[in-house]
Amino acid sequence: DVKVTQSSRYLVKRTGEKVFLECVQDMDHENMFWYRQDPGLGLRLIYFSYDVKMKEKGDIPEGYSVSREKKERFSLILESASTNQTSMYLCASSSTGAGDEQYFGPGTRLTVT
């Protein structure tokens, strides 16, 4: 059973703080993704990675960066949090060789005040 976990379910940060969101998957998946989910806007891709130390920008990368030092772990970094980054953040992973299904983590509800 695929398991994708995220470091926090709820997080409250102040404007200007540096924020780290971590995601870990236990199925040796090559691909990992970070999305943000906002009401009425669906799931929007921030960044993705298809291998260790590789990263690609998604549709809304501005204000975010990522790190993938190990295959199982993909971190999303908000260098200087702003109120418009208040959102639900979802991590997902998938296997290149075993279909295209993405498995999602439980999400982190981030509030920036």
Next chain:
Amino acid sequence: GENVEQHPSTLSVQEGDSAVIKCTYSDSASNYFPWYKQELGKRPQLIIDIRSNVGEKKDQRIAVTLNKTAKHFSLHITETQPEDSAVYFCAAKDSGYSTLTFGKGTMLLVSP
């Protein structure tokens, strides 16, 4: 890049009725179309998917149809039950990478 449009944004039905959610996509090279269900407070989970070499796929009360020529695909839920109430997302796989472009979601409410 890919663009996915999803309609309607909300859908209310009575228990036992059928529900249909429709999506269109823009990239004719897309070849994989999943549907995810997200219950309140939970993570999205895949409920059914279809590839471009197939026109229809069924799994018990849910089915997906794909029209490649028109670039649209639909989710059909028959004999709806209250536990079908959730937000449903369609998606299309982007050509090249293993990324998905999602629609904006449909909130389905099934009333007893």
